[in-house]
Amino acid sequence: MPSVLAILLVVGAGPPSVLAILLLGVAGAVMWGREHPPQDRVTERRDAPVRLLQWADGLLPADRVDWGQAMLGELDRIEGRSKRWRFALGCVTGVVLLPPWGPVGPMAALVAVALGSAVVFGFGFVHFGLATDPWNWVMLAILAALVIGSIVAVSVQLRRARVARLALVGGLFVAAAWLVVSGFTWQGIISPIYSVGAWSDPALYIAVPVALGVSGAWHSGSASVGRRAARLAGVSAGLVMFFISTIAVVAIDGGPRDPGASVAGGVSEAFSNVAMTYLLSLPLAAAAIGWVAATATARIRSLNLAQLNPDPMSTTKAAGRAPDAREGRTTGRTLRRVAVVVAVIMAVTLFFLAR
């Protein structure tokens, strides 16, 4: 029970950084929705199964892109909502599990990190007698799903070599930023959000994913590369930090706990906290921040190219998008929205830090 309560506390009513992440995610979703209006439904279907499959097709390696188009072409001819959903979900599973699963070296390293986490967690589970509480088994199941999900997410993202190096190096920087904010102490690693002190700390959380999104989008000329780099960096950093945090939990018996709380309860709660923080919040935060940065960078780059070269075809090509007459207006709107999102986040963070 304490595990579930801790999960709800961290995810729901939690500290400022989590709130800022949620706000950022919502703002990002709104921006994405406005930038991708539904197309003509008479000529081309754009329902949820199509969007899901389009997203999944983006995970295919470059030499399998045709197969993604094949799945979309087939989905287009299927009638009936449940049949369409079944077909799309089946295809997504196929796309995710289809080899290749990314370069051997980085994948082996991340799997080793995940296995290391499992060993330390297993030791803690037995050593502190967590098996007696049924809720701890629920926590174990959620945690296993998060770790396996992270590994699968990394493997599909690593298929695109263009992103892999930037994202993996970026992941180390993201992990380093969280370690710096934790103050390199076991307690700080278990509760990094509560370790936030100076203004430089939240800035560090934000700056690294921003740098990743910007550099990916700027060098490639495509916002999707920056977004993908930030996403992959977040997940890989999350796995690394989760490994370190499980050691921290075992090393200090879960850290300080409420008066009267048992050691097992404290350890269980600490395990839940670190799982939610590093396997969920960290990747989400990095992905959301990187998303905004990459989108804004691609727009700014497109605007710069438009000023240098008035030929609309070359500009839109460099920005990685189809020619669009509304490009200039959309760019202005996007930049304004990004500014609003940043301002809201700063205001929320200020409010909570001032309390």
Next chain:
Amino acid sequence: MTRSRSPSPQATRVLRALAADPARWRYGYDLATGVHLKSGSLYPILIRLADRELLETSWEQGPPGRPARHLYRLTPTGREYVAALDVARVERSVPRRRWGLSGA
């Protein structure tokens, strides 16, 4: 280099469905419903068969604004492969039947 291990039961079902009318181009969804496979199983099988050059693919252009449709049929190599599978199955089943009779 492609591996030449024997195909899975699901892949065998797909191969046999395609071999039933080898000249005909088949759609992915029709094939999936015909052999009772989910799309998540069918497409990886089709990809592997195409990689092994047992399957040829083609695109059928749809009406304007609609995505093209992918079509599949066996290559000559694929037909030979299915024929070899049938022969191997017969050879495996004959000794078993004999053994069953002598043991009875």
